[in-house]
Amino acid sequence: MTNEPDDLAGLRDEIDRVGRTAAKRFDPGAGAMLIAVAVLAILVSLILPWVGEDVGLRVLLGEAPAMPKVFSYAVLVAGVLLPAVTLVVRRWALAWVSALGSFAASVSGVLSIWMTQTTTGHQPGPGPGVGLVVAVVAIIVLLVKWLKIAASRPALQ
Known part of the structure; x- marks a missing residue:
């Protein structure tokens, strides 16, 4: 004869573990x-001016004397590598890291566009190319x- 309360307790523990993992x-x-x-679009922007x-x-x-070098690194990490890892692993914490990385990269990108339009002289800068705008x-x-x-994470119970 099996001990039903122990079986039910074990089943409840297993269900709780699965629920915590799914959460x-x-x-x-x-x-x-x-x-x-x-x-x-980010990958395509890398072959555009x-x-x-x-x-x-x-x-x-680093082969070009261009200003948006920091943005190029940020967009590679936050725009290509982090989304790939986050979609594979699908963890909430990585979704937040991807959001924060995208925020930092977007600020860097907007500043890169601004920097390409300004110079220290009275002449305007070269301006952003289509690839930089697409990446931003x-x-x-x-x-x-x-x-x-x-x-969109539901509240923990």
Whole structure:
């Protein structure tokens, strides 16, 4: 004869463990497609001009004397690597890290656009290229999407 209360207690513990594990994960749903498109836009922006004739990849590798070097690193980490890891692992904490990283990269990107338009002289700067603008718009889209995902966590019971 089996001891039913012990079996039920064990089953309850297992259900609670599964519930706690599930509470640590998120489901991006259709938002994963928007995140993937934004990441693709960032990758495409790296082959487009960022400042003058310098493409984003040359800026990222340090081969171009362009100003938005910090943004190129930030967009690579917060716009490509973090979203990939976060979508694979699907943890709430990483969703918040992705949101904060996207925020920092978007601020850096807006400042990069501003810096390409200004100089110390009386002549205007070279201005942002289409690739820089695409990368900034894509990282802002990622920021909004990650904030929505991170803030949608249900209250813990």
